[in-house]
Amino acid sequence: MSDRLRRVPVVAGWVAAVALLAVAPLYVDAFWLQAGLVTIAAAVGAVGLTLLVGAAGQLSFAHAFFLAVGAYGYAYLSGRSSSGTTVGLGVPPVLGAVGAVAVAGALGLAFSPVASRLRGIYLGVASLSLVFVGQHLLQNLTSVTGGFNGRPTPAFTVAGFDFTGTEPELTIAGVPFGAVERLWYLSLLALAGACLLARNLLRGRAGRAWRMIRDSEVAAAVMGVDVRRGKASAFVLSSMFAGAAGVLSALALDRVVPDYFGLLLSIEFLAMIVIGGLGSVAGAVTGAVFVTALPLVLARYSGVLPLVADAGSGGVDASVLARFCYGAAVVLVILVQPDGLAGLGRRIRSRLRRTTPPPPQSGPDACPAGVLQETP
C-alpha cells in the first residue's frame, strides 16, 4: 500500500471529526455545548501543560495560576469599571484576550529564573507556591479581581458581532444562535490553533531540544542546547497556553471566581495529560475530555446510574465518583500503560494494519512518554 493511500483513513477520520464538531450546535442541546466549551478550554490548557511536563519533563503545579492570570487578565483589560468595586481598562476584547495571554507569558518569564534553575522535582514542589500565592492575590487585589465573588467576564465582540450574546441576531437551519453556539465555534478555532502550534513546536527544533533536556540535561548541553533557556521557553510557552485557556474558561463560565483556580485545577490538568499520554497533543485533548466531561456526564445521569448519590447528600456524588475514576486512571496509566491513551491508540492502529511493521518511534506523537519510562 502506498503511503498516500494509507493516510486516507486518517484524513477521512479528521474530516469526519471536524464535520461532526461543526454541525454539533445544530443538533446538540445547550447543556452539552456548555460542557463542551469548558472541555475545549481545558483542552487548550492541557496541550500547553503537556509541552512542559511531557516534552520538557518539568513537573509543574502552577498551571491553575496561569489560567487565573489569563482569565482575570482578560476581565481586567477588556472589562469596564463598575462603580466602586472593580476597575477595567475597556480595551477591545480581541486585544484584551491577546494581552491576557501575553501577561500570562510575562509572568511565566518572571518565574522562569526559579523554574529553569530547578531540577524537575524541585520545580514540582516549588510551583505549588504559585497556586497559593495566586489565590492570596485573587482574594486581596479586589479592585482588579473583585475578591471572593470574582467579576463578570466582559462580552467578546468583534466588529459588532457579539460572541457572548445575541447581537446581531442569527438563526441557522432553524436554530437560533445564542452565546453558547457562537462561543462553540470561537473555542474550536482556538483549540485548532493551539493544537497546530503545539504540534509544530514539538516537531521542530524547540520540541527536540525539550525532549533532549528531559532525557539528559548533560547530553543536551553537550549537543549545544541551552538547557536553562530551553526550560524557560517551555515554561513561558506553557503558561501562555494556560493564559489562552483561562480566557476561554472565563468566556465559557461567564464569571471568574478565585475558587475555580485552586490546586485541584492544577491536579486535574496533570491527570488529563497523564491519562492522555504525556507529550502527545492528541492525548492531552482526549485526557481533557475525559477529566472535564466525566463529572458533568455522571451528574447528568446520576438519576439513572446506580451508586451515584445526589450532590450534597454526603454519599458518593458525581464529582467524587469522577475523582475516584480519574485518580485511579492516573495510577493505572503509570502502572500498565505509561504512554497513556495516545499510546493505546497507536498500539491499536499498528495492530489493525498488521502487515506493516509498527511505525518507527520518532516524531512528536510517536514516543512521548520518555518522562515516565525506565531510567537507564
Add this chain to the structure above:
Amino acid sequence: MSNLVELLISGLSLGSIYALIAMGFVVVFKATEVVNFAHGSILMLGAYVIAATYSRIGFPAAVVAGLAAAATAGLLIDRLLVRRLRRRTHTALAIVTIGVDIVLAAELARRVGTDVLNMGDPWGDDTWRVAGFTFPVARLAAIAVALVLIAAFGALVRYTDWGVAMRAAAEDAETASLMGIRLSRVSLVAWMTAGVLAAVAGLFLATFPSPGLSATANTTALRAFPAVVVGGMDSLGGAVVGGLVIGLAEALTAGYSDHLLFLGHGLGDVAPYAVMIAVLLWRPTGLFGTKELSRV
C-alpha cells in the same frame, strides 16, 4: 512583648508539627526517591481515623488506630505501587502518588463533608498561664511530642541497623543491595514511619487553637512542602530547620497581620510559600540539600 513570646511559642509548635511532616517526606524521598504528594492525604487519613473513633474506644486507643491507619496506607502505597515502579523516573513515581492523593483526598473530604470534627484530645482548649503569658496546652503538648519524636527518629536513623541501611540505600541503592541490604525492607519501614509521623502531625494540626479537622486539612498539610524545600529535599536535619522556619514565618505573619494589612488578609497562609520562593532563588536545592552533580 508578651504577644511576641506567645507568637514565638505558637510558631515553634507549628514548626515542630511541620518538621514531623517534613521528616516523613524526606525519609521516603531518601529511601525510595519518591516525592510523595499523597503525604497530606495520609496525614488526613490518620487524623480522620482518630476523630472518627475516639468516642467509641477512647482517645489513646483512637490515636493508636490513627497511627496504624496511616502506617498501613504507607505500607500499601509501597507494596502495591512503589515497588512495581522501581527504576522509573522521579516524575512517574510522583505522578502515581498524585493519583493516590486524588482518590484518598476525595474520599476523606466526602466523609468529613462540611463538618469540623473534634479530635477528642484531653487538652481541649485549656491554656497555661505563666508570668503573664498565655499558652494553649495543646500547642505545648505538640512541641513536647514533636521533640521526643524528632529525637527518636534521629536515633533510629543514626544508630539502628535500619537507619544505617536506609542511609546506605540513599547513597547508592545498587551498591547497598549488593552488600546485602534489603531495599524492600528499607522502603517499607520508611513509608510506614512517614505515615506514623504524618498522623501525629495531623492530630496536632487539628487540635486547639485550630477549630478541628476540616475537609481541607490535607491542603494545610501541604504547607510542610515549603519546609521540605527550604531545608533541602534529602536532608533530615534540614527538614527540622525548614519546619521551624516555616512555622515561625507563618505564626509571625499571621500574628502581626494587622500591621501588614497592605499585603492583604490571610497572609499567614501564603507566608510559607513566599519564604520558599525566596530561599529557592538563593539556593536551588534548599539550605542543606545536596548539590546535584552530574558526572559525564
